[in-house]
Amino acid sequence: MAPDSSSIDDPLFDAGHHIFANKDLxxxxxxxxxxxxxxxxxxxxxxxxRLNGAVHGYSPENVMVYGKTGTGKSLVSRHVCQRARNxxxxxxxxxxxxxxxxxxxxxxxxxxxxxxxxxDEAETGISVPxxxxxxxxxYKLLWETLDAQYDSTIVVLDEVDLMDDDSVLMKLSRxxxxxxxxxxxxxxxxxxxxxxxxxxxxxxxxxxxxxxxxFKPYDANQLREIMYNRRxxxxxxxxxxxxxxxxxxxxxQEHGDARKAIDILRHAGEVAFEEEADTxxxxxxxxxxxxAEKDRFRELVSGAPTQAKAALLALTELSINAxxxxxxxxxxxxxxxxxxEFLDMDVLSVRRxxxxxxxxxxxxxxxxxKINKGSAGGIHLQNRLIEDAQVVRxxxxxxxxxxxxxxx
DNA sequence: CCTCCACTGGAATGTGAGGCGT
DNA sequence: ACGCCTCACATTCCAGTGGAGG
Numbered sequence: 077m078a079p080d081s082s083s084i085d086d087p088l089f090d091a092g093h094h095i096f097a098n099k100d101l102x103x104x105x106x107x108x109x110x111x112x113x114x115x116x117x118x119x120x121x122x123x124x125x126r127l128n129g130a131v132h133g134y135s136p137e138n139v140m141v142y143g144k145t146g147t148g149k150s151l152v153s154r155h156v157c158q159r160a161r162n163x164x165x166x167x168x169x170x171x172x173x174x175x176x177x178x179x180x181x182x183x184x185x186x187x188x189x190x191x192x193x194x195x196d197e198a199e200t201g202i203s204v205p206x207x208x209x210x211x212x213x214x215y216k217l218l219w220e221t222l223d224a225q226y227d228s229t230i231v232v233l234d235e236v237d238l239m240d241d242d243s244v245l246m247k248l249s250r251x252x253x254x255x256x257x258x259x260x261x262x263x264x265x266x267x268x269x270x271x272x273x274x275x276x277x278x279x280x281x282x283x284x285x286x287x288x289x290x291f292k293p294y295d296a297n298q299l300r301e302i303m304y305n306r307r308x309x310x311x312x313x314x315x316x317x318x319x320x321x322x323x324x325x326x327x328x329q330e331h332g333d334a335r336k337a338i339d340i341l342r343h344a345g346e347v348a349f350e351e352e353a354d355t356x357x358x359x360x361x362x363x364x365x366x367x368a369e370k371d372r373f374r375e376l377v378s379g380a381p382t383q384a385k386a387a388l389l390a391l392t393e394l395s396i397n398a399x400x401x402x403x404x405x406x407x408x409x410x411x412x413x414x415x416x417e418f419l420d421m422d423v424l425s426v427r428r429x430x431x432x433x434x435x436x437x438x439x440x441x442x443x444x445x446k447i448n449k450g451s452a453g454g455i456h457l458q459n460r461l462i463e464d465a466q467v468v469r470x471x472x473x474x475x476x477x478x479x480x481x482x483x484x
Numbered sequence: 485c486c487t488c489c490a491c492t493g494g495a496a497t498g499t500g501a502g503g504c505g506t
Numbered sequence: 507a508c509g510c511c512t513c514a515c516a517t518t519c520c521a522g523t524g525g526a527g528g
Contacts, residue, residue, distance in 0.1 A: 381515095406491075428516055430492075446492090450526025454489045485528105492523070498516080506508080 094311065095349045095356065101309035102342040112305045113155060115298035116148050122289055123156045127262055130160055130228035133168040136262025138249055140284040142270055143291025146333030149266045150174075152291075153232045157264075160230060171226035177239045184211045186244050190231060191218040200224040215247065219256045229261045237267045242276050249283045293332025299324040302334050303341055310345060315356050319344060322361045340364050373463050376439055377471045383424055385472045387432050388461075389481060390415050391442065392472070395465035402445065402460040405430055419480060433459055441468075 096102075113120070123139060130136035143149045157172035164170045173193040180186040191214055192204045202224065204217050222229050231248060233239075245265060251257050265284065267273075273281060273288070294302065303320045323344065327337030343364035348356040377388065390412035394403045409429050416423045424432070437444045437459075445458045461468055472478050 383515095404491085424515095425517055426491090427493085427518080431516095434493095448523085448525045449489080449491095450524080451488050451528080452526065453491075454525085455491055455523055457492075487528080488524105488526095490523105492521105494521090495519090497518080500513105500515090502511105502513085504509105504511080506510105 094354070095314055095345050096309060097311045098309050099342070099345075101306045102338050102345075113148070113151060114301045114305065115294060116152050116291075119148070119152050119289060119291060120156060123152060123264070124159065126287060126289075127156060127160055127230055127264075130170050130230055130260065130262055131163050131168065132165055133227050135252060135260035136228060136230060137287055138263045138283050139265070140273055140288045141264060141266045141291065142272075142288060143268070144293055144331055144333065145268060146335035146337075147291040147293055148334065149291050150232075150234050153234075153264050153266060157230050157232060164228075168227050169225065171222065171229040172232070173229070174232040174234065177233055177235045177237075181238055183239075183243050184214060186233070186239070187211060187214040187218055191221055194218070194225070194229065195221040196225060215256075219251065222257050222259055222261070227259045229259065230264065231261065232264045232266065234266045235268065236265045237269045237272045242280050245280045245284075246277055249280060294328070294334055294337075295332060296321075296324045296328035299327050299332065299334060299337045303337060306338065306341075309342075310356065313355070314345075314348075316358070318358050319356050319361055322358055323365075326361070326365045336368070340368055343367060370463070370467065373441070373467070374471050376441055377468055378474060380436070380441075382421070382475075382477055384432050384436060385475060385478055386415050386419065386421060387412055387429060388436065388441065388468060389472050389478060391433075391459060391461055392465045392469040395461055396469070401465075402458040404456045404458060405433065406456075408433070408459055415481065419478065421477075430457070433457075 123141070126139045127136040141149050141153065154174060157174070161170050161172055171194050173190050175186050175189055175193075177186060180189045188204065188206065188209070192206065195202055195204050195217070197203055200221055202217060202221055204214075204221070209217070233244070236242075236245065239245075245263065248261060248263055252260050273284060276284070300320055303324060307315060307320070320341070323337055323340045326340055327333060330336050340361065341364075344356050344360040347363050347367075348360045351360070353360070377385070380388065387408070390408050391403065393415070394408060394411055395401055398407075405426070409426055412429060413423055415421075433442060433444065436442045441462060443460045443462050445460070446455065447458055448455050473482050
């Protein structure tokens with residue numbers, strides 16, 4: 077928790093860090109100052125237009141914000157909220173609240189956290205308990221709070237698609253016309269899924285439709301600028317020239333996710349530190365990238381269903397023990413039967429087994445090539461692991477149900 | 485150019501879990 | 507509590523595939 081720069085003279089914890097000056101700047105939750113937001117000017121102004129009403133005491137519009145992770149959706153939303161608060165005309169007060177629906181994923185939790193965040197007890201005299209009330213009570217508290225304090229309220233619901241249902245959206249969007257509150261309310265709903273709006277209740281849908289805002293992934297130039305803005309996380313002169321451009325290039329390949337870009341940069345710093353290098357260089361970035369790649373891969377494998385793991389285990393076994401690195405489906409299936417028998421699992425049909433391998437190919441864990449052996453055997457698929465077989469094997473064996481296989 | 489091999493992949497169908505309206 | 511629907515996962519069946527080798 078404490079910043080690296082705190083200088084407690086304990087030899088166990090090195091006095092200073094020779095790579096990082098302020099590592100916090102590279103934390104995922106770090107919010108940069110307004111003038112450091114890169115390449116999102118258009119999105120900022122569009123979002124502001126929608127919320128413009130609030131500043132003048134009218135009703136703001138609802139907005140649905142789409143975009144992949146790490147494209148600045150939350151950042152821009154928070155930023156615009158803050159600007160709206162500051163820009164509020166004389167006599168107009170604006171309340172803003174941000175709810176992460178990944179944390180508060182039920183209706184009650186979301187409403188209670190909204191009420192708690194918007195309520196200033198000193199001013200309203202209302203106290204909002206963290207738990208214990210019924211959902212409707214929390215709504216009532218929320219309406220009271222809003223009436224007591226604000227002319228307009230902007231609510232940001234981040235990752236709404238993780239919400240268990242859309243009743244919060246429903247009730248919030250209708251609060252004004254249903255006369256629950258005297259002021260107005262605007263919702264910024266943020267979602268990673270483009271189709272999210274299709275699953276919504278018709279009423280909610282209509283209040284968000286045609287008010288969507290898309291966030292494009294960052295390109296390499298923008299990523300580079302984002303990283304330059306945080307270069308003071310490192311000590312001066314520690315970053316060599318090509319580190320940031322290279323990290324940006326890697327991250328741009330990975331769908332333009334700014335979060336990943338920063339991760340790679342931080343990782344590169346950590347690698348350099350562990351190597352006791354004086355500067356962060358290109359090869360540290362490459363190593364960090366590989367590390368990230370491996371992490372992603374491990375996540376894929378460890379998250380796979382049991383049967384898929386058994387299939388992969390069969391493939392790793394062949395890759396390690398047999399010659400060659402690509403194997404016919406029938407060979408892998410034979411091995412898979414042995415694995416299942418040993419682990420006392422159900423043996424799936426060949427047909428299903430083929431589909432499982434195909435899924436893994438889609439995820440990028442295995443690679444499948446079609447070959448034809450002619451009159452010697454017709455059409456076959458050759459399955460090959462993309463990552464190192466040992467790595468895959470170790471990851472699978474971490475699974476309790478698979479562990480026994482380690483004893484052959 | 486035709487055959488032929490052994491697997492591929494589409495389609496139909498079955499099954500259990502979980503959500504939804506009544 | 508109830509049937510109804512959808513979804514993910516799995517099985518069975520079988521026509522289709524396409525290059526090596528005659």
